Amino acid sequence: MKGLLLIFFTLSTSLASQVGSLAERAPIKLLTEVQEFMQEGRYDRAEKQLKSASLSDPHVLRLLVELTQREGRRDEAQSYSRRLLSLYQSGQLNTSEDIGQAAYAAWQLSLWQDANRIFIEAAQVQPVSVSLFVDWGNLYLKKYNAAEAELIFRDGIQAMGQPTSEFFRWGVDAAYVGLAQALKGQFRPGATAALAKALDLNPNNLQAYAFNTSLAIEDKNWQEAQEWIEKGLKKNKLFLPLLELECAYEYFRGEVQAFEKLQQRVLKINPNDGDLFETLGDLANRKRLLEEAAEFYREALQRNPRQESARASLGIALLRLGKEEEGKRILEVAYANDPFNIWTVNTLRLLDSFDRFVRFETPHFRMKLHEKEAVALKPYVAELAERSLKTLEQKYNHQVSGKYVFEMYPDHEDFAVRTMGLPGLGALGATFGRIVAMDSPSARPRGEFHWGSTLWHELAHVVTLSLSNGKVPRWFTEGISMMEERQAGEGWGDYLNVGFVQAYKDDLLLPLKDLNSGFERPESGQALTIAYFQAGWICEFLVSGYGFESIAAMLEAFGQGLSTEEVFQQVLGASVEEIDGQFRQKMEETLKPLLSKLEAPEHFSLVHLFPGGVGQEGEGEAGLETDLDTLLQAWQAAPENYFLNLRLGTQLKTAGRQQEAIPYLEKALEILPTQAARGSPYDILTQIYEETGQVDKLVEVRQRWWRAAPLFPENAHRIASLLSDRDQPQEAAKYLEEVMYVDPLQPETHQKLGDLYLQFSETEKAVREYTVFLSLSPVDGAAAHYRLAQALFESGDRQGARNHVLLSLEIAPAYPEAQKLLLKLVRQ
Template structure:
C-alpha cells in the first residue's frame, strides 16, 4: 500500500490546469478584478518563529520580529533610523514604465556620485530600466570599498548603492567585481542580502559547497538574530529555496518566510519582491492558482514594473494563455535589457516554432550578458533544433565551463526537445542532467515523464519516484505517480500493432472495438504514407478525463481529447465525456495519424501540419468523420483572420481570437487537402521526409512546389474561394439581429459600423416573421437569411413554406450540419409530416457530415428499421458506437441485425459487447452467443457460452437442450 503522496506546498489536493488548450483569451489584466472578488482573502500569516533543525531546515518556534526593516535595491534603503514605511510605499507607487523614465530624467546624474537618497533612487531606477552600464560607469568611479571605522554609524545609503552596483555587474556578467562588492558588504556590514547574492553568484559558477555554506549561514543568522527586516527575510527565503534541493521541507520554510514578509510589508518594497518570489516558487511547483493569488495585488497596481509583468507572464504561460507574450513584451518596454524577459520570450518563440524570432531574443540577451547561462541554454536549444552539432557543442562547452555542474542546462534542453515533440532526445537530455547532478530533481522528473511518453513505464516510475523523493512538492510528478499506481489494475489487450491499456471495467467492451479501429487506421495510414512506425504502439484509454489530463500534462483540466507522443498514445475513453461531446473513433484515428506523421518526420513536423494531416486523415474512417466547415471558419476567412503558412503555427500556440485553435485545425486540414488534390498525396509524404531531413517549411514548399510561402498562400486562398464559392457570399455579409422596436429597417447602409452588415429581427419576436421574410427574399444567396426565415416558418408550423427556404439554405451551405442546421429542420418537418423517406434522406445527409449527433444516428436507424433497410440500419448503429458505446440495447440490436443479414462474426462481437455491459439478460445473451458459435462451427466456444448461460440459469430449457445436443453428439468429447 502506497502512502499518500504530498504534492502541493500548501495543500494535498490534485491541482488543476485551468486552461490548457481551452482558449481563454481574456487578458489577465482585465480579469484581475474578477479574480480578486473570487479569492477568499488569506488571513494574515502570523510571524512564525523559525529555528534551524537537525537537517538544516527551518523550524517554528522563534518570537516575531518587529523592528524597522532595512530594504535594499528591492525598493528603498531604509535604515533603522530612516523614514516611515509609508514613504517607501509612495516611492514604489510612482515607479513604472514611462513614469520611471520621467523620474530618472529628473534626477541628477552627478559625478562623482554623492551618497544621497537621490542617488540611491536614481540607481534603483536605472536597474529597473535596464540602464546597467550607465549605473556602473557612475558608481564604480565614485564608490570605494572602505571598511567601517569603529563606532561609525551604519552607512545605510552607501551599502544600498554598493548593492545596486554589484547587482548591475551581476546582470551584465561582471561577476568578479560583483563578488568583490558583495563580499565586502557581507564581511564588513554583515549584509544578509549581499550574502544571499554572493551565494547565488557562487552557485552560478558551480561552487555549490561554498554557496550552500553561505545559505545555511543565513538561516543560522535568522535563528540567532531576534530581528530581521523584510528585505533580510527575503534573503533568508532565497536561502531556503536554494537549499530545498537538499531538504524539500525548506521549500515550505521559504514559503513561510515570504508570507511573513508580505504580512509585514504588504505589496510594496520587499513585500513586492516576496510576492514575485512566491509566484515563481508556485509556478515551479505547478501550482498556478496559488501563483496567481500571490501576484494579484501587484498586477492590479496602477503601473506594474517589469519584474511583476514577467512573473505574470510566467503564470499566463503556465496556464496556456496567449497573453504571456504581451506581458513579457511590455516588461521589455520598461527594461529593454531585461535578460530574464528576453530569455522567456526566446523560449516562447521557440515553442511557437518561430526560431528566427527566438534567436533574435536570445542574441539580445547575450548582448547584455554574453555569459548568461539561461540565454546560452536557449541558444544551445536552437542549435540543437537546427541540428548544428558543432555550434551546439560549442555552446554546451561554454556553459559547462562557466558552471560545470549546471544540470538545468540539460533540463531546459529536455524541455525544448519535448515541446518540439522530440521525445527521445528529451529523454536523453534529462538523463544527462541527472548524470551531471544526481540532485537535479527537475532532471529526474523530466526523465521519468519522457520515459513514460516513450512507453518505458517501469523506468519512468522509478525516475519519478526519485524526483518525488527529492521534491515532493512537484504536483506534476505527484499526480503522475498517483496515476501510475492505478495502472497495474488496467488490462492490456494486444493486437497486431497495438498494446491497448484499458480500465478493467471497460476492457471487455472497448478492447475489441478499439483494437479493430486502431488496426483499420494503422492499415490505412501505413498504405498512404508507405511507412510503418515502430510497434507495438502503446494506446492508453482513460475513462476519467482527469486521469487522461494528468497523463498528458500532469494536471487535470486539459481541454484536449487525446495525445500522441509517437510510440505512446493516450485518449479519453467515451466514458470521459458526455454523450455527443466527441466521437472517440475520430479521436483515435487522429492520434494514430500523429504517430505516423511524427515518426516519418522524425518528430520535426511543425504543429500546424501534423494537426492538419491528422484531421485530414480522419476522413479515411467511416463516412462523415472529420471536421466540416463552420460559419465561424468562413467568417474568419472572409474577415482575413486566417493565417498564412508562415504564421500558421501561431493559430495553434498563441491564438489571438476565440476559437482560433479550432479553426486552425480545420484550415490546416484544408491545406493538406489542397496539396493532396493539387499535387498528390506523395508530395505530403515527401514534405514529411523533408522535415525529417531538417528542412523548414519555406525550404520544403520551395522544393516541392517551387513556390514561396506567400505564393503558396495566394494559391491556397484561391482554392478556398473556389471550394466555398457557393457559400462565401453569405459570409462576406454580417448579419446582426436587431430588436423589433429599434427603428432599424433592415437596410444595411445606415445601420452598422460594418458596411456589409444586414440586420434581421430576432427570431421569435413580434416582427420577426416579416423582417426575416423580407431579408430572406431580398438576400436569396444568403445562407443565414434563408435558414433564419425557414426556421421561423417551421416554428409557425408552415411546413411547406419552411421547406422552401430550408432547402435553399442547405443548398447554399451544404457542408453545414452543425447545431441548428437546415438538415435538422428538414428532418424534423418530414417526421412531423410522417414522410419517412424525406426524413431518412435529411438525417442521412446530416449524419454523413456530423459524426457527433448521437440522437440523429439513432433516429435514422429507427427510420431504416421502419423502412426495412437492415443493411443501412446496421451501418448507422455501428457508427453510433463511436459516439457512445455504452447502451446494451444498441449492441443487442446490432447483433440481431447481423443475424438477420447472416453476418455471424459481427453478431458474436455485438453479443460480446452487450454482455460486457452486464445486462440482467446475461443467460439469454450467452445462449444466443452459444448458438451463433455453434452455427459458425466454433463448438468449444459454443459449449463455454452455454455453460455460462446455465451457470446463472440452470433450468434454462433451450440452453439445456443445446448443451445436451453438444454433449450427446460427442462433438466436443465432453471435456471442458
C-alpha cells in the first residue's frame, strides 16, 4: 500500500512540475530581486518572494534549498532538492545553467557521484555558464580535491561570456574566490591576487570578505580581520559565514565571553550549524591546536551528524594526536559515508601502508621505520632522537610530557599525506600534535639530505611547541629550529649562501611583523627558503643581543596567549618594529661588505656564467665557455668579485691550467666560505688536487668542504681511507660515523666502520655495524656473517658468534677464516 502511494506521489509531482516548468518559469526580475534580498541579509523576504513564484523553476528551488539549509531546516532543503532533481530526471532541464542546478541538488542529497556526472553533462551544453563551474568547483573543494577544483574554476573564468538574458546564481567574481581557495588549499601562491580580482569585479562579494577574514585570522592580523568582518556585516548583518568567522575571531583572540555571545547568535539562526564548529576546527587545525580542533569537529558532528567532512577531519586530527585506533575507526565511518573525500582516502591508504612499518619504542618515542630500512636506520635514529630531545630539554629547561610518535617515510608522498592540510609543511620533516614525521634517507637523492639535521630541527619543534602550549608563531619556532640545527653538529643546518645575499640585495626579505606569512603563504619555494634562513638569523641575533634566556622567556610568554607585540615588549622591552630595525642593522653590517663582491660582474650576466644557476648543482662546471682573456680583463677590473674568481678558476682548471686556477678559487672561498654546494670552489679545488695527485692538499680541502657542508659522502670516505692508511683508525671512524647522518644505507660504509672499530677494540659498536651491514644484503654474505661472528666473539657473545660463523660456512663451506674461528669457538 505504502509503495503505491509513493509511486502516485512521485508521478503527480513530476507531472505537476512538467506542466509548471512549461507554463510558469519565474521571471528573471523576481530571481534577481531575491538574490539582492539575500545579498542584503533580508532572507525572510527572499523566501516569501520565492514561495510566491513557481515551484517548478529550477532557480527558485535552488535558492530555496540555500535558504532552508542556511537555517538548518534539513528536511525542507532535502525536499526542494528532490523536486529539483526530479525536474532533471523528467528531462525538463535543457540549458547548461538549469542542468547545473540539478547537479547542485544531487550534491545536497549527498549523491556526489551523480552530482559530478550531471555537472559534466551541463558543461557540454553550449553556451556554458560560469555559475555552473562555480558550483562544480565548490563540490571539489568540499572533497579536498583542490587541484581539480582549481582547473574547474579556471575553466569557469575562461567561459566568462554567459548570456545576459538568463538568470545566473554566480558571476565570474565567484569563480575567482573559488580559485583563491583552491590555490590556498594547495599552498600555492596567487590566492591573494585572485581575491583582489574577485573584489575588483564585484566589491560586494561577501564570500571574498569571508575568505579574507579567515586568512587574517590565520595570520593573527586581528585588526585586518576585524575590518573585513565589519565591512562585510555592514552589507549583510546576517551573512552566516562571516558571523561564524567572527566567532572564530573572538575565540582565537581569547575573548571567551564575546565568543560565547556570538556563538549563541549564530546558533539562533541555525541550531544545527555544523559549519560553525568545522570552521573553528579547521582554523585550530591550521594553527596546529589539534586538541581543540578535535573538540570542535566533535561538536560539528553533534550539531549535524551528516557533516562528513568534519568527521574525516576529526579522524585525521586524532591520528595526529597519536590516537591511532579511534582515528582509524572514525575515518572508516567517514569513508563509508563519503568515499569521495580525498583526505579520507589518502589517510586510510597511509594507515594500510603502516603494515609494512616496523614499530619499536625508545624512552620518549614510539617509532615507525619502513621494513626495508628499519634495521639499518634504527640504531642511529633512536640514538639521535633521544640525544637531541635530551639536549634540547635541558637547554630550554622544559620536559615534554608523554611519548611522541616518530615516523620516517621512504616515499615522500606518504609523508605528504601525513602533513596534508597543514600549511607550509611540505619540506623534509614536520612536527604536529604528537607526531614527528619526516622523509627517510632513501626518499631523497644521496648527498642532498642531511636527515640528522632535519631530525634535530623537528625535535626542537617538539620542545618549543610544548613549552609554548602550541602557541608559538611559525616564524619563531622555525627560527629556533634553524638555530638549533646549526648547533647540533659541525656544518649542520643552513649557512649564508649566494641566494640569500641576493635576496637581501633585491630587498626580498619580509619585515619581521609579516614574516609569518612567508611560511604560511610563501610566494615561491625560494621565498620559503629565504624566510627560514631569515627566521634562524633573527633568533641568533636575539640570543647574541638579549641572551639565550630571552628565547625561552618568549616561548613561555607566547604560551600564555600574549600577542607577538606584547611578547616583544614584555621580554625584550622593545617593539617588533624596533627589534626588526636592530636586526636589519646587524644584517647590513654583515652583508654590506659582501654585496659588491657578489654583484653580477659588468658585461656578464650570471645566467651566462652559470647557466645552471648560482648555488645550484653544477654551478661552476656547467658555465658556457667564455674566452679566458675576456674573463681575465673583467677580473682585473674587479678582482674581488666572487663570480669572476669562481668562473676563472673553473675555466682555467678545464683548460688544464690547474695550478693557475687555485688562487682564484681560494679567493672565492675567502669571500664566501659557506657556499659549499656542488660546483662551489671546494668542489673545483677537490677536482684539481685529485687530478694533480696532491694528497695532502686534497685531504685538507675535502676536510674544509666536509666541515662546511657534511653532505657529500665521498668527501668523508676519501678522508677516512687516507686517515686509515695513516694508521689513524679512530679519526677515520669519526668521519664514517658522520656519514651515517647523510647516507646510511650503503653496506660498504658499515663494513668499513665495523673494521675500524675492531682495530681499536670498540667491539660492541663493531657488532652494531656488522649487523647493519648484514641487513643491507651485502654481495658477499659469507664474509658478512663471518665479520659479525668475529665481532660477537670479541665482545664475548660466543653463542652469537657461533650462530653466525655457521651461517657463514653454510654459504661458503670452505671459507678458511670462518673455519678457524669455528675451531676456536669449539675448543675454548
